[in-house]
Structures are given as structure tokens and as C-alpha cells.
Amino acid sequence: MxxxxxxxxxxxxxxxxxxxxxxxxxxxxxxxxxxxxxxxxxxxxxGLSLLDATENVGEGVRWKEPSGKLWVDCLRHGRAMLGYSLDDLAEKSGVGRYVIARVESGKLRRTPEQSVRRLRDALFEQGVIILNEDEHVGAGVRLRFGFGNKDLSAPGVRPSE
Known part of the structure; x- marks a missing residue:
């Protein structure tokens, strides 16, 4: 990051x-x-905060302060947390590797909304939460499962758009 x-x-x-x-x-x-x-x-x-694992959620990392980054800017970091290649994420999400590479580069004029949602959802299904930036802290990524190994698919865990 x-x-x-x-x-x-x-x-x-x-x-x-x-x-x-x-x-x-x-x-x-x-x-x-x-x-x-x-x-x-x-x-x-x-400027980064390492987030410790709890019983409910896993470890992660996020910007300590708002940085203007969007959740889309953290997709590459979520992929890295899983150790996935572009091809691995393409297979899991159904989004082409070229599109993923372009999204991760941040050099797009317009974000392909449907594709980035599919990428976020695929990462979530594989165990990574993309953390939104708010007025107090910046965006980041976190493993979905803590050492209690509970499924956190309840409402509110999936990041808002």
C-alpha cells in the first residue's frame, strides 16, 4: 500500500x-x-495502521487518516492478501485479467462499476473485506475471519458502495 x-x-x-x-x-x-x-x-x-485480528474479524491494514482513496483503490491489496495472481482473481470473479490490471493501475477515466463490484464480491467470498474510507480513517483491507473463525456474512459486513 x-x-x-x-x-x-x-x-x-x-x-x-x-x-x-x-x-x-x-x-x-x-x-x-x-x-x-x-x-x-x-x-x-x-501513515498506515496494522489492524490486529479479533475473534470476529481477521487482521488487516488501512490508512490512519482519510487519504481520498476509494474502496476501488484497495482491490489490489485485497488480491495480495489472498496471494492471488491476476488470473486467479479473474477466474474467481469472471472479470478479465486485462480489466483487473487496468482497474488496479488506477489509470481509467471511468471505473467499470459492474466489474469492480464483481471483484469486491469475489474477494469477499474468498475472505477479504474492503474497508471504506470515512471522515476519521482511510480505506483499507481486512481478512473476514478472526481467530474465532466465524462467518461474517451478516448484513453490514459487506462494504457499502
């Missing part, structure tokens, strides 16, 4: 790139708490 290279983020966190890569691996064992502290502080200093 910050648009930083791994080496840039590692430098801001005063850790090595290899330590950062280790922290990003899903198969990691117990990570170094000092490295996590420094990484979280660097991300926080750049």
Missing part, C-alpha cells in the same frame, strides 16, 4: 531485507519481536 520496495521498507525499519522476507513468509516460525516492533513502527510512521 505504501508503494515501497522491500529494501526501502527494510531500511526504514532498520532491519535487513532478508529479515523482512522472513517475516513475510507464511511458514515462518516465531519471528524476532524486535524486528516486528521496528517494522510496525516504520509502517505506522508512513
Amino acid at each position: 505504501l508503494g515501497l520496495k522491500q529494501s526501502e521498507l527494510a531500511s526504514k525499519a532498520s532491519i535487513t531485507r532478508s529479515v523482512l522476507l522472513g517475516l513475510e513468509r507464511p511458514s515462518r516460525k516465531l519471528p524476532d519481536n524486535s524486528a516486528l516492533f521496528h517494522l510496525r513502527a516504520a509502517i505506522d510512521a508512513e
Whole structure:
């Protein structure tokens, strides 16, 4: 979300790139708490809030303050949370990979409303909530399931348009 290279983020966190890569691996064992502290502080200093998992919802990330970004701007981050390629999301959503790439680039004059809704819905079905920006916090993404592993498909969880 910050648009930083791994080496840039590692430098801001005063850790090595290899330590950062280790922290990003899903198969990691117990990570170094000092490295996590420094990484979280660097991300926080750049304007993002890391959202902890609860019993009801999973972890996530969002801008600490309103940034003018729309929920559409977070589709790429939702795809990244799932580890999906463009082809994976195209298969799940029925939206072509070229359209997804164009939407994610943010270089469209007009947003294809039906396509972005299908992308948001596909991400939701796969376990990602796109968080809307409001007057207090910015947009972001969050995993739908917390450590209580409850289905959160109740009204109000799916982001408003």
C-alpha cells in the first residue's frame, strides 16, 4: 500500500531485507519481536495502521487518516492478501485479467462499476473485506475471519458502495 520496495521498507525499519522476507513468509516460525516492533513502527510512521485480528474479524491494514482513496483503490491489496495472481482473481470473479490490471493501475477515466463490484464480491467470498474510507480513517483491507473463525456474512459486513 505504501508503494515501497522491500529494501526501502527494510531500511526504514532498520532491519535487513532478508529479515523482512522472513517475516513475510507464511511458514515462518516465531519471528524476532524486535524486528516486528521496528517494522510496525516504520509502517505506522508512513501513515498506515496494522489492524490486529479479533475473534470476529481477521487482521488487516488501512490508512490512519482519510487519504481520498476509494474502496476501488484497495482491490489490489485485497488480491495480495489472498496471494492471488491476476488470473486467479479473474477466474474467481469472471472479470478479465486485462480489466483487473487496468482497474488496479488506477489509470481509467471511468471505473467499470459492474466489474469492480464483481471483484469486491469475489474477494469477499474468498475472505477479504474492503474497508471504506470515512471522515476519521482511510480505506483499507481486512481478512473476514478472526481467530474465532466465524462467518461474517451478516448484513453490514459487506462494504457499502
